[in-house]
Amino acid sequence: MSGSWQRTRAAAWRVLAHPGALISVAYLAVTICVSLTAQWLLPIDPLYQDLASTLEPPGATYWFGTDELGRDILARVIYGARTSLLTAGGAVVIAAAIGVPIGLIAGYFGGWRDTILMRIVDVLLALPGILFAMALIAVLGRSQAAALVAVGITGIPSFARITRAQVLSLRQRDFVLAVEALGGTAAYNMFRTVLPNAWSPILVQVVILSSVAILLEAALAFLGVGIPPPTPSWGEMLRTGKSYLYEAPTYAILPGLALTLTILSLDTLGRTLATVLEDRREVVEDEAQ
């Protein structure tokens, strides 16, 4: 186990060697830390309404101005990150927890299990993600949990397909067959042999799907079916902010910027991760060729 930890660490260093990835990781780390610790560290409150100073321009008290109810825009953007990250994290966990086993079983056994599982996935894939999420929220009602589940379900097909593709190629490898020949059960082989060898594209998918989930959550909020107010959310801020674009430009620009940078960082990280993991060179120094 300590060896696999070493390998993970080595891969992490290779990712960070790319300047783009380094900046992205730094940005994401700051965003996560600040949004999680803001309530103790920063003297700001996203819910406090300073009704005397609504739609204030940037100034000494409110660095980025206030919204139509006199709330601090900077505070709302910082707390909005929390909403985005929570939705993304939860959605990815749901998508991976359901999608990966589906792909694993379909790819490992093939045959009728493969056919049935992948047809279900195809159906899911055929539904436009945002429509499906809206429909689901219409049923469940607007809440953080509903947004999370809705976004999560739309992510299942990508995990299932990526895992299945990996498993299909690993299934025919001699070392998987070897465990079968040793008398290992299918479950042992799937979770102890195949899955640990398939994690790298799954990890890349985790990062990529996080950015998709953040975007989808923002889109739902923008359409007015996301997390109900007054909880701060970037999509919700964009939605209201666009009406005051002339009076308070920072109202829409700041959350837009935060959203763009977050998506950009996650995508850069995902792409670097894919490159690094793909040409993961084994230590072949001792081999003649």
Next chain:
Amino acid sequence: MADGGGADPPVLRVRNLSVTFTGSGRDVPAVRGIDFDVRAGEVLGIVGESGSGKSVTALAATGLLPPTARLSGSIRMGAVEVTTADAETLRTMRGRDVGMIFQDPTTTLNPVLPIGRQVIEGQVAHGLVPADQAMSRAAGLLREVDIPDPEARIAQYPHQFSGGMRQRAVIAMAMAGSKRLIIADEPTTALDVTVQAQVLAVLAKRQAQTGAAVILITHDLGVVAETADRVAVMYGGRIVETGEVADIFRHPRHPYTVGLLHSLPRLDIVAERLVPIPGQPPAPARLPSGCAFHPRCPIGRARDICRQDDPRLRELADRQTAPGHAAACHFPDEVQALLAQVAPKAAATAAPPAPDQAVPLLEVEGLHVHFPIRTGLLRRQTGTVRAVDGVSLVVRAGETLGLVGESGCGKTTTGRAIMGLVRATAGSVRFAGEEVTTMAPPALRRARRNMQYIFQDPYASLNPIKTVGDIVAEPLRIHKLFDGMGGMKRVAELFELVGLSATMLGRYPAEFSGGQKQRIGIARALALSPRLLILDEPVAALDVSIQAQVVNLLQDLQKELGLAYLFIAHDLSVVRHICDRVAVMYLGRIVEQSDKATLYATPTHPYTQSLLSAVPVPDPSRRGPGGKGGADRIVLEGDIPSPARPPTGCTFHPRCFRAEPRCAIESPIFRDFPGLPTQVACHFAGPRAMAPT
């Protein structure tokens, strides 16, 4: 060896050639100062293991090295100095004067162009053949390499050609026009032995017609002995010995050459035990100091001069060797003594200890494995691949049964079906009296404890993300016996058993060489103390000098642990060395089975006979009077048919030299051959009438 008379200038003259790769950050010397000439009409065999620099030499000669390679020295091809020539000169030279044949014909040919166009493309591009004559010339070229019906074949695509035909098409392409030099890099390594015989015959025939010089790069000493005129043995980027082929084989003067010759199981001599070269071939990135061979050398291992000083290639002065024979060794005279020491001791003629006749450990009867072919939208079954079509065999406790056949004959599927890795369509597999095919999964898993499988490719059969200690412990953990059998102590024992140090337990498979990986695979298979090992080509992927180490290990383990082996292989020499009895498979069926001595001395099935005659023997003196190829060699026509459409009657009849009308209709029964301990499936079985010599 610098010049041998000078009647005509050599086609290719290489002097002090060094190639260093600079791509990886530090310099990796691949070739370190070699000299050689090739003359018109001559075949120079370059022999070496992986990493010896033999392929790099070939690429350097044609100016095809990547830009990360740094060259020094001189390569003269006629009037062209290859090392300094510009791209255009090189292109013209390659098109007009040099032909290349690579190892794998499937990747050499462009899959989307018709064969005819590819064969003649270079000639047309260089203006040697007018475009309007291209197709008729292409057909002519294919006819030269014995491809039947060439006019129709030129319009076909590579996938419509079999492996042997593809390689012949590549030869046709390489030898089109009046090429002066042909470089063949492992041209038959990817081919089956009966097809190899065809391809080598075609190569020799085309060479005789064109008078081209040929550089034949190979690891197979048998192929060299049969086809080359002169040999250069490469090790660690240098030529360590060179000379006339007969002289090299009879009077080798470099310890490495001696080691290679004696680590090889041979079809013509039954040695009691192979003499492997210890250690493994060095990687070019970390060559030993002094003579690169010294750490593995019985003569130089302990000597300072060998450790410090890299010997030059010097012509030998002793009386036995022929002129032109040179070796790069400080002590060539001592090699003679070494030769006497390792000379194959004739195997004890006493019959091998008869395995206990009473206990058949594994009994396979009428095993069939058929795979459905499904096509179309509805995945309807439109055909059947009869991979295994009625195989019966018995392996007794403590004995080795060899299962021999060419690729596609179903030998691997047979092994996997016995293990239950592939479902048998029909037939029975009994292990120690218990029927395996009908077992429920838990019972099957228990049965597998006594029956283990070793894979051909040691690189692919070990989980890359587990330490080798965990890999060997895995069977114990799966069967929940890890603590019961002694935990890591048991794993360490297994490592020692297969000749590895227990200090390596924490490393990953990628840190090991091929031979070591195969040892790890064997240790894993032995973890549960099985009684039968199914070995699927366990040494085919290894270098020659490493093969002998693994073969010896398998023999020692068998003696020590009383194991039974089902040894699946295509290499008849290895099988002869290790097996007690041999079964020959063709298209899913066993066509002949006998004890080893009988099968190799008096084969009765025509397929066995041609298979045995096709194996190149590493002894130039056994070349037939006609020069290349054995005198009494049977070269089979055509390729192995697809098991999806096996021929009617006896499946071998389309290629058989004894076939009569009856063979196409009536399938022969597998039965005892009178007077021999042999069973054979042939209407006209019988010992081969030897050609009068």
